[in-house]
Each structure stands twice: as C-alpha cells, then as structure tokens.
Amino acid sequence: MKPVKRPAVVLLSGGLDSATVLAIARGQQFTTLALSVNYGQRHRAELDAAQRVATALGAHEHRIMSVDLAGIGGSALTDERLAVPESPSSGIPITYVPARNTLLLALALGWAEAAGAVDIFVGVNAIDYSGYPDCRPQFIAAFESLAQLATKAGAEGTRYKIHAPLIHLSKAEIIRTGSELGVDYAMTVSCYQASAEGLACGRCDSCRLRALGFAEAGIPDPTRYA
C-alpha cells in the first residue's frame, strides 16, 4: 500500500455498500471527504446512519447536500404515492430514481473540483444491483469521460478517476471485504422503508439482498430489524 494522502470524495448513503467503500478509500490512504445527499428519499434514517458511519470510519469531513427535486416523482423511493414493492419484480424496479447516480456524481464532482480532489468513490454494484441502469460499468466509464470535459481542472489536464470498487463484487464479497476493514454493519441502514429509528423491514428488495449476503458470507447479520 503506497503512502498517498490525497483527498477523495466518497459518496456515502449510510447503507452497507457505501460504508464499505468509505473503508476501502481510507484503507488506500485517501483523506476522505464523505458526501451524503438528501434528495427526498423516504429512508431518511439512512442520513443518520451516514453520519454515524462517517464518524466511526474516520472521514476527514462529512457534508450533507440537499436537493429539492420539486416533486418530479417517478420513483417509489421519493414519491409517497407509490408503494415500495415487497416481492421481486422483473426489469428495472419502481425504486429506481430518475438519473440518481448522474446527480450524485455531479455533486461529488463539484465538491471534488472545489477541493482539488481528482478521485471520487461510489458504491455502485453491477451484480446485486437491482437492475438499475446507472450501476453499470459503462455508465461509470461515461461519467469519467464527462468529468474530464465538464471541469476547469479537467480542461487544464487533470485526469479524474471514478472508483467503483464494488462494481464486480457479490453482496457476500462486499460484506467480507468490509468486515476485514472493520466496518460495523450494525450502523448501516439499507432498507428502502426503514423506520425513523433505522429499523429494517426485512421484506423489501434491499433487505432481501442484504440478508442473503450475510448468509452467503457466513457472517452473523447485525441488522436491526423492526
């Protein structure tokens, strides 16, 4: 492990994946700038979790940016009129938020450029990814190209790097990786309809994938269920 000490912006939702990514970035000796985004998701408990995780994993700084999408709707995660599904569906699920990762990465890029960071970490995953289009490797590659053209730093020659270290890992592999790096997954909230206290429903897609991951990894599931 080489002794870098460069700043990196790490997108931190408060869920299992992004907590693992923060631990990975720290393990690679980056000074981590953790970024959480409140875009009106129902599971606000995630933001509280993000705060706990940022502190526990020694993020250098943690910021929460808010985006008011002015009710554009179209997702069960932001639109209260749509129910979160509790059984697996085929195709891209209704919990998909339009252009979410594009928005999250745009905010991360803005902070990165202002802070002089060229590294951005994001916990997207192309395997247990629930079918979201903006979790695919080609999306990440396209955003990296865009970042080069979008920024003053890029125009001046800086090469931005979007790190997606989980992209080819299974949920079980993610959990094993994070456990080795000391992540306390009891702090994280993955549930799409967590209670205000962060208790998981145990029934939504996200809970299902998470529980299966712990089972496959052979690691006791610390999730606090309702």
Added chain:
Amino acid sequence: MKPVKRPAVVLLSGGLDSATVLAIARGQQFTTLALSVNYGQRHRAELDAAQRVATALGAHEHRIMSVDLAGIGGSALTDERLAVPESPSSGIPITYVPARNTLLLALALGWAEAAGAVDIFVGVNAIDYSGYPDCRPQFIAAFESLAQLATKAGAEGTRYKIHAPLIHLSKAEIIRTGSELGVDYAMTVSCYQASAEGLACGRCDSCRLRALGFAEAGIPDPTRYA
C-alpha cells in the same frame, strides 16, 4: 416546421440566452417544461426573471429545483467572500461554478425521464462563453452519451437529445434570433451581481457581453441598468 407536440425540458436561468432557447423550443412545437435551479447563485433576481419569462413565452410548466451545495464554494457566483471581477481576465474566470452544467443537466435529465421527455434544451454557448469548459460542444456530446447509459428509458432504447441551439451563435446572433421570435429581453437578467429588483451593474463580464451583443445586432438595449 413539423407538427411535433412532444414534451421537452428547457433549462431556464432567467438570462438572455436561456430565454432565447425557450422561444426556440416553443417555435419547434415542443410542449416546454421549463426548469430553473436555485443553487445559491448570488443573482437571485434571475429566478424572478425566469418566472416572468416562462409565463411570457408560454411554457407549459415551470419548476424551480433547489440545490444546497453545502458551501463547497470555489466560485464568485456562489461564494460571498469572492468578488465578482469587473475587468476581463484570461483563462477560466472565477465566476465558473464547479460542475454546474453537469448538475443542471442531471436535474433536467431526471425530470425528462420522469415526464417521458427525450429532448432537453440548454443555452450553452461556445463563442461568447466566458471560457467555461462545460459550454463546449464536446461536453454536450459527452452528456448525451451519458444520458443514454444513465437512465431506465435509455437502457430500454430511448435516444436522448441534448439541444444546444446557441452553441455556435454570437451574442448578436442570439439576440437577433430571439427578437424575431418575440422575446422581450427587458424581462431577462444576465448580470452576475444584479440588484434584488433585477437591475444590472453594467460592469461585469456578463453585462459587457450582453451590451456588446445588442450593439452588434443593431437592436436597442432594453436592459434595466442600476
């Protein structure tokens, strides 16, 4: 002119360029969804202008989304500690906002996808562009590619189109185009440090370019100066 009647999201700042773009989109028979974004810019008068312009030019809908960048700073347009320059500078100016157009287009893309629109209009300009990297044609092309990969609709085969009809026009050509389409530029605010009432300073880069544009177009300048 073919009789389309498709929805299109139009980014509308309230300035001269985006007002012209809204008129162009309307002229092309799109049902226009005008989107203004409050990202903490100093010139809030622009948002009031956007509201007036949306109404005057018959936008089907006008929404204002808010983004709290949590003080990432780095730009004279959002950071009150930095002065807006009043003389031309070389290189990319301090009024550049990190990753701004990436963020604006991400929000537009989200609304477009939720509304079933595949057309997005943006008033970037590569000639009188003040040196911003995210106003170049290659940036627009890169975002169009990204949109394809970023969205559920794109993954299902929809071809997004980012229209940048001003990109190769001079300020004078933009003003002539808009004037022919009936844009009342007295409603628009371009000044980087406009007063709360929307009065222009007449001294910043943006005011300078605008005044020159009217002079070159041979059209009386209706700007309300302080």
